[in-house]
Structure formats: C-alpha cells, structure tokens
Amino acid sequence: MKKNLNKRTKIVATIGPATESEQAIENLIKAGVNVFRLNTSHGSEEDHEKKFDLIRSVCKKMDVYCAIMIDLQGPKIRVGNIRQNIELKKGQEVIFKHSTEEDGIIPVDYSGIANDVAEGSKILLDDGKIHVVVNKVEDNKVYATVTNGGTLKPRKGLNIPGSTNSLKAISEKDIEFIKFAIRKQADYIALSFVRQKEDVLLAKKYINDFGSDIPVISKLEKPQAIENLESIVNVSDCIMVARGDLGIELSPTEVPICQKKIIAECNKQKKPVIVATQMLESMIDNPIPTRAESSDVANAILDGADAVMLSAETSVGSFAIEAVETMSNIAKTTENSEFYFFDNDFQISEQIALTRQAIVFGADKMLKYVNAKAILSFTRHGYSTRLMSKLKPSVPIIMISDDESTCRKMTLCWGVFPFQKLWNDTLEKDLLINIDNFLTNEIGLNKGDYVIITGSSLNIISGRTNFVRVHKIGT
Secondary structure, eight states: OOOOOOSEEEEEOOTTTTTTTTHHHHHHHHHHEEEEEETTTTOHHHHHHHHHHHHHHHHHHOOOEEEEEEOOOSSSSSSSSSSSEEETTTEEEEEEEEEEEOOOOSSSSTTTTTGGGTTTOOOEOOOOTEEEEEEEEETTTTEEEEEEEEEEEOOOOEEEETTOOOOSSSHHHHHHHHHHHHTTOSSSSEETTTSSSHHHHHHHHHHHHHHHOOEEEEEEOOOHHTTTHHHHHHOOOOOEEEHHHHHHSSSSGGGHHHHHHHHHHHHHOOOOEEESSTTGGGGGTTTOOHHHHHHHHHHHHHHHEEEESSSSSTTOOTTTTHHHHHHHHHHHHHTTTTTOOOOOOOOTTSOOHHHHHHHHHHHHHHHHHHHOOOOEOSSOOOOOHHHHHHHHOSSSSSEEESOHHHHHHHHGGGEEEEEEEOSSSSSSHHHHHHHHHIIIIIOOOOOTTTEEEEEHHHHHHTTTEEEEEEEEOOO
C-alpha cells in the first residue's frame, strides 16, 4: 500500500464529545490528522483513558502512526460547575468567590482571586467574550459590574490581565495527569501557561522522577513567556503558540507579531512549533471556513509552523471531519505555492552535535544536484530526523526506525513520514534490496530514482548519524 506523502504540515486535532467514537477517529486520520490532543481541562482521567485506548486501537487497525498529546490544564482559573448557563447583561452586578457552590455568586476554582484583584481591575471570561470591572473586594468576595455581556457556561476560563497571581506552574491535578501520561505511554505532555524556563524544568523533573522522558510542549499564552522566549524555547522539546489566552493577556493586535516572533525563535533553535486556537473557529457550526480563517492557517504555514491545531472545531464541532479536510487542503495548497520557500541558512548551534548538523545540512544541499525524490533517514530516537525537518527540504523525509514510540512522536515533525522496520544493522547488499523494495512498493518511487540516505556507519538505525549517501534505486 503506497502512502500519501502530499501534506507535510502536520495537523493536531482535539478529541471531544463530537469525535470520541471509533468511526470518527478513523475518519479524522483519513482526513489528515497526525496528532491527537486530550484536553485535561475537561473530563475525568477515566474519560481520557477511554479516548486514549480508542485512538491507539484505531491506529493499530489502520496501520498508521499518530502521536497522543496529554494537555495539562495548568494554572488556569475557571468558573465552577454552575448548574445552568448564566445570562450576563451590561450593567449587571455580579459576585465572584472561590467556592464549589453557586449560592447567589459565580463560583471560581482559584482560592486567591480575592487577593489578585482590586477596585478597577478587569476580569475577562470565556476567552475574553465577557468583560467585568471590579467595584470592590470584601469578605473574600469580588463585587463587579458587567461591561460586556454574554452567556456564561460551566467551566469557562477566567483571566485577570496584568495580574501577578501566585498560581503554581503545575497543580496537583496536573501531577496526576503526568502520572497518567507516563502510565499510558503518551507521546507528548503539553504544559499550559508557561511563564519562565523554570516551569518547563519543573515539569521535566516530575516526568523524570516518575521514570519517564516524555517530551514537553510548552504552551506560550502569557506575556511573561514572550519576555522569556529564548530561554523557554531552549529547554522545551516543542512550542505551542496558544493564541486564545495570549490574545486575552495581551492585546489581540499584538498576537500576530508574537506568533511570528515565536515561530522565528523556534526555527532558529530547531524546535518544532504548533500554531493553535480559533484557526477554523467558524467551522464549529458551519461546513466551510471564512476567508480570513483560511488566510490565517495559510499564513501560519508560510511563517514556518510545523503543525497547526484544531480545538473546539474537532472536539465539539458539528463539522469536525470537514474542518480537518479543509485544514489539510489549505496546507497542501500553501505548500505547493510559489510563496512557500525557506532560505535554509543553517546556523550551526554549539548545543547540537556538529557531525549530525553537518550531515543533515549536506543531505539537504545534495537534493538539487542529483534531483533526489526523498530523504531516507535511519534513526533510533529521531534526533537527526528532527534536525532535518527544521530545514524544510523540498522532498519528503522518510524516517526508518525500529522503535514504535519514535515513529509516533515523529508524526508531529514537519515533512516526516515514519516507518517501523526491523532490518539488518549494516548498509550492505541485502539491506539495499530491502530499501529498494520498500521505496518502490510502499512509497511509490521508481527504479532509477535517486534518494539521499542518512544513518550510522556502524549500526545504521541505532548509532549516531554520521554518514550521508546518494542511492539510485535498483543499482
């Protein structure tokens, strides 16, 4: 069966009530999903375990690799489980209090809310759709007036722009879901509301202490994160531009420039970057996106994003499959356009092995001289393949690994198409025959086509990448 290698930008989809069936997950994969996100802000551990097992089961049945991301809630302040939606009207007075009960107030799950606001403070609800201004704080209650109304639903987010609240970077709930991610062998853990590199290092310490090395995706959605951008990217395995809360904490007009700045820093440091939030928001209720949304997705890809993400569009939307198909088509159209070009001025980093940098840079430069159709990257853990991905070469990166976990993780990386093969350890005649059969039968290349091969001269898959070779299929 020949694989479809047309789309190189990866798609992350959030699983929720609209898509937590076997058929829906299968359809999402066929539509172009590469990574599934489980949002722990909603649902119990038991709920997420069912989704997790279902995704793994469907992937195995379809013989495909998809990564699973466990997205931690982090220090997110939320409205409590109110019994029914509350209609808030302009001029209406409301009371907020840390509580689990309504009892004439709007309950909030953050114990420090009365300490972090004062007269004149703004409180934003539901991604900034609802605005209130604080009148006074008394007896641990926050009295406020609605300045922009709307329908408040249970568990919606609450933001206090400019607040220097003392929320922990990782909550007790997050710790339990880190344990869950390790127990289930998740592929990524996403850390919400990262403010400084110490937040990321703390998450990694928990992961290591619990006996794992799951990569951490840092979600940038606070102004402090932009101030500490370089150091956060440096200690992270991947970055997510989480534009929802970022657009609340900052002015929405600043978000596009922040997005470009974050992507540029990630590409400089050779780290994968995901652009997320409201990318195809209108497709929650409509079968086609707005023109502005299509442009937004395309521009994120043109900026150099490795992946783009869908949230409510696939978790609760009425057109989840159509949203993924639309995003996939936008990606393919953008990638095939004359504007999709990256000047691969490879900057040597002292923090990355020099030999591997030289190999991937050389392989990319060799493509045009031999008109190669693909890069064949042999790897155990995907290190060199990730470096190659950041160069955004003009041909697919076919990754061969003997490790299933690596195959899943690498589905997040731009242009990488992973395959698990248990082949001979050395590059000799039998292995070259296997490679040729694989490239013609499974990839769809032809006899006489050139490919660039990278791997280890001592043990082609599990050694450190130290060679690059031009190979002509069938010779």
